[in-house]
Amino acid sequence: MRFLVKTGAPLLAAALALTACGGTTGGEDEGSGGGAAAEAGTCEDVAIGFFGALTGAAANLGINIRNGVQLAVDQHNEANADCQVTLEEYDSAGDPNQATGLATQAIGDDTVLGVVGPAFSGESNSAGPIFAEGGLPTITASATNPALAENDWDTFHRILGNDASQGPAASSYISEVLQSASVFVVDDASEYGAGLAEIVAQDLGDVVVGTDTIQTGQTDFSATITAIRDSGAEAVFFGGYYAEAGLLVQQMRGAGVQATFVVADGVKDPGFIEAAGDAAEGTIITCPCLPPEEQQEFFTAFEDAFGTAPATYSAEAYDAANVFLEGILEGNTDRESLLTWVNEYEGDGITKPIKFDETGEVADISVWAYKVEGGEIVADQEVEVG
Amino acid sequence: MSFLLNNIVELTVTGLVLGAVYGLVALGYTLVYGVLQLINFAHSEVWMYGSFAAVWVTVALGVAPGGPVLTAIGVLLLALLAAMTVSGGIALLLERVAYRRLLRLEAPKLVALISAIGASFFLAELMGLRDRVVDFFGLRDALDPFVRSARDNTRFLNPLETQGLFSIGRYTVSNVDVIIIVGAILMMVGLDQFIRRTRTGRGIRAVAQDSEAAALMGVNRDRVIRATFLVGGVMAGAAALLYLMRFGVTRWDAGFLLGVKAFTAAVLGGIGNVRGALLGGFVLGLAENYGSALVGSQWRDVVAFLLLVVILLFRPTGLLGESLGRARA
Structure with a gap:
């Protein structure tokens, strides 16, 4: 993918980061096109993960989420030639027993900086401690069991109401x-x-x-x-x-x-x-998700990419992935700094204003x-x- | 307890309906075990393929519920034929691919068991990935209605509307209930007679008793084994249609749980015993329903398997004992 590197890209990247991240990072990006922003706009060998069911009885819910993440990554890669992010898929089949092994596998892959998921509450519960131990930030776009946030897992975030x-x-x-x-x-x-x-x-x-x-x-x-x-x-x-x-x-x-x-x-x-x-x-x-009519632009982009309308939690997954992608673009290319980035994140997603509290719950919720x-x-x- | 007693009729009828399906699938386990002393763990997939065959018939014909009764019966018979053919075919294929060579080489039973489990995984996943298979051959446009949402529940477009026939207490017994219970019993009687009275049936009993002696007496052992798999498969196909009439959907992995239950029914009735299979199915179906009613649905399997353990403690060979070979002519 390195042949994609172009000189004009850092400028584009910085401009995008500025529009996407709003208030929090505005200060840094004032001198758009300068040295700092160019450095921030590049990255190498980085990946974000999707964790959830792509097979099994409730696979549709996982596939919706994966597609949301995929769209975010594709759009990011298109806009940032110098910062190509790959998507690693961890198919748990929705099974809490498989989740622990997969979580360990994700921890072991140093390129994976953040994970969207785990999709279901059961698998979140069994994989959560492993992610916390490995310091790998996660944002779930669908697991709604309230108890998940009460575990003192610093890495746990939830982008929807529980x-x-x-x-x-x-x-x-x-x-x-x-x-x-x-x-x-x-x-x-x-x-x-x-x-x-x-x-x-x-x-x-x-x-x-x-x-x-x-x-x-x-x-x-x-x-x-x-x-x-x-x-x-x-x-x-x-x-x-x-x-x-x-x-x-x-x-x-x-x-x-x-x-x-x-x-x-x-x-x-x-x-x-x-x-x-x-x-x-x-x-x-x-x-706890908005009707798709409320997000016209995303709706069209998603339909163009996958040939189907976005379904439950596709938009939430898109938002979650973008939180990571913006962080990576800002130069947070290790897990620790990306975790800090997510914890301190404040910005507007397509589904809601995003800001996580201490337990990892998003502040703004609607059902x-x-x-x-x-x-x-x-x-x-x-x-x-x- | 009062809940159980107040609803005893409903729980009994729905339990018997489920038990009838268990019993018909259990036949496949019991027949193969009787002849080969082998547990055909891929039999659940034989049933599952039959259920898809029946579903596809209704999809291909574009059936809508509530049509004339005669059309409905015609469609159901066609679906039954398709399910029996496909299930029988898969059973024969299993015998050919997963067993025959191993049996020829007199491989340990354990090896055949593993082979069956492997075949079971292969068949289930193949059904779950059928959309990809069709994509690979570029036939998606033509076959889309048959393969879409390959991992999800696929609905059986039942041409026969469920109708109440008569009431017992507070429960109205429906036409579907009657068809399933009576159908299962009829098929069981037919099979029993087949094994007792026909030449092939005599061959099956002979091989079950002593396969070497049977071979010396001129019984073609391979043919008998094939016949056994075929009969078990055909029964599973019938079970598939009856199941769909009652439960309405099937899925690539639906065979697993049903297979475990049917196997349990076979053991409960006495594995190797044809009549025991249906009896075991009925007992298991009733035990599950009564157990659910008494202590909640989450305990249904606990109750069912507890019953199995208790029965095996007192009758280690199951309710009717192992007797395919000993059945009287």
Whole structure:
């Protein structure tokens, strides 16, 4: 890639860094085109990682994120000939057991300076300590279990609202908008699903008429459905991923249970509708992510690059990758300084203003409710976060 | 407890439906074990390919639910035929590629077991990567409806609408429930008669009893083994269609869990015993449902396997014992 090096590039790089980073780095970049900026705009043998499921049952969620990161890296490389960044992919298949080995592998690769991911909460939990130990900064664009931020992992960052805001948003939608008097709560025993379902159940309190736990990979939910029917619930909340959600709602409708199906971001994927068909109609999906219509420019660029519209968390992943890329462009080409960069970062992403607090949580969060209508997931309304 | 008793009919019927599918898949394990004393761990993939064959038939025909009943039956029979053919074919292919040479060389059973596990991974991943395979041959445009979202659940466009037939207590038994339970029992009876009464069936029993003596008596051992794999595969194909009618989706890795359960059902009923397979399937399906109802769905496998352990403690050869070879003519 070195043949790409051109003399004009540093100037372009510096200009881009100036527009992208806003206030924090403005001071340094005042003398655009000077020596310091030129040095900052070059880098060699650096990579950022993507960590998450590219295969396995919930792979779509991982692929959305990978594509967001890929777009950010491609745009960066196009604009900065002197600073070519490669993307390393760590395919965990969403499995916490595989995550530890992959995290160690990422730590061992000195060129990898930052990681977007891990995508899911379970794998984040098992890989987190390893990243913290290795000092490799991570920004997850999708893992929403609140407990992840409470581990004192200096390297952990989360670029979206967690389930401590999504859970109450889901329960407020159930009680205020749907006005359901009885709710049945189901979870899939995963770090993410069980955590979220617990928050929702706690928040709803007496309205909860029953709970059940299924297993990922399970395909027969007859006992759970019998329990739902028996409870006479008006709404069913499911904490889990789209594969099981599709089966569950399809079997629910097949058994004649008409309760409103409410789910969260792990189900916000076309794979849900693919599996459930007409049974998916009317499903309510909460997500701490903005509708794609809100980010027109990104939307078009993404469609041009991958031939599909950006899906859940593609935009968040794009933002996360850009935080790293800007840092690398500023000359933070080792893990330690890039970590400091991320910790002190302040700037505007396409999804939200980005600034991480001490635990790694992003300050600005919003939760939206989506609805399945005519086989599409469409934005319904923004939900108040308590 | 009161929940279990209040909903006993619903839990029983849905448990039997699931158990029927377990039982039909279990047949494949039990037959091969009876003849070769070998556990064909790739059998779950035989079932999975059958389920995709059935799905693809409905996709190719562009089936919409709620059409005339006769059309629905026609489509289902076609799907059944496709599933049986593909499953039977895959089973034969497995025998040819993963087993035959090893058996000829009289390799240790463990080697054949590993070979089967390898074949299982290969087949499952091949299905999961089918979109890439199609891309490689440049056939994406023509085959897109069959291969898109290769890693996701693929929906079976069931031409037959689920309809309530009659009520028992608070549960309305549907046409699908009846078709699956009755279908499984009929197939089991048919298979049982096949093994008892036909020439091929006698060959299977002879090889199961003593393959060397059978060979000396003029039984073509290779042919019998092929027939065993084929019959097991065809049953798995039927199980695939029944499964899809009830559960509606399949996936490249759906065979794994079902395979483990079906194998359990085979052991529970007495591996090597054809009738035991269906009985084991029903018992396992019911145990899972009752267990879920009593202590929550997260315990269903615990309950099911606890039952297996307890039964094996008292009846080490399973409920009906190992008896493919000893079945009376």
